[in-house]
């Protein structure tokens with residue numbers, strides 16, 4: 001708009017009206033400023049327990065002792081499960097396993113902060129979160145073992161199939177949450193995504209509609225520093241991924257993703273806010289992936305060992321354990337019992353995964369459509385012929 005046209009507009013407006021409109025504009029600007037303020041994350045990541053295991057002053061209340069003890073238990077079991085699953089790839093029992101070692105605070109914090117009736121939308125990296133939601137670990141590993149399905153019944157557990165395409169789960173989460181609200185159900189969705197996925201178009205569309213519909217969704221971005229080999233600085237110019245929510249009118253929070261207490265408290269607050277009609281929240285959790293992207297990746301090609309060592313000092317499990325011990329919430333006996341439970345859990349996974357189940361490759365085509373297309377029939381025949389030929393060879 002040029003200056004002249006603007007003057008003409010002012011002349012056409014009657015004096016009283018001009019004042020009222022200007023006052024209204026000032027009021028709107030003040031309201032907008034307050035609203036923007038409410039959407040903004042803090043400049044530094046929120047923390048409730050620091051890397052030395054000490055409570056952090058002024059950042060809010062710690063979750064109750066029972067919640068902290070449960071977080072500890074699930075993190076110990078989750079880490080043991082993670083180590084076991086990684087070992088299973090080396091034994092050829094799993095095709096691949098994306099480890100979440102180092103990210104247990106996010107995995108378990110998010111899972112435990114959810115209510116029974118809420119839905120989780122995980123990615124391929126979030127097996128520990130699903131295990132923490134009490135899904136049978138063998139079912140969780142089913143897909144990576146070579147089955148065509150996700151292993152568990154999503155409706156029974158309210159856990160969507162783990163998504164491999166980046167960020168598609170963000171849209172599914174918003175769709176489900178919005179639909180649940182229209183149906184009058186008290187259900188919210190928690191969607192897990194990585195820093196790389198936050199650069200995908202789907203995430204932006206999901207945030208946009210979550211904002212427009214005031215959908216009851218919590219987006220938890222686990223910023224673990226890398227999208228496979230691409231460091232954060234090479235995939236976004238945003239100073240914080242939490243800022244991505246603001247443009248869409250979505251409240252944003254920046255937290256220390258290696259602090260189990262703050263992850264639990266922030267997700268819980270966002271879940272309760274969404275359930276009460278307060279709309280979506282985007283949480284950026286700063287964390288680190290201790291292992292390679294998967295067993296097909298050589299992390300030493302793109303990150304220095306010194307960096308990995310620095311993050312070892314921020315281990316979420318050690319942090320919580322130190323806090324619990326110093327506040328008489330954990331002793332040697334209890335720690336040993338939790339460790340024994342984790343060993344038993346891993347042994348059972350190992351044993352059950354050592355069975356050679358007979359898979360029927362033709363089943364792959366059975367549940368795609370009610371009536372298979374001509375292409376599917378042809379593909380099925382091709383596969384069976386190939387398998388037959390292999391057997392003949």
Ligand SMILES: Cc1ncc(C[n+]2csc(CCOP(=O)(O)OP(=O)(O)O)c2C)c(N)n1
Nearest residue numbers: 125164165166194195196197224226227228
């Ligand atoms: C739509 C899409 N594009 C590319 C890929 C290939 N891909 C698989 S994992 C990955 C990196 C994801 O990084 P991030 O979202 O940060 O999650 P992380 O693996 O670190 O948990 C990429 C690019 C994919 N799976 N889906």
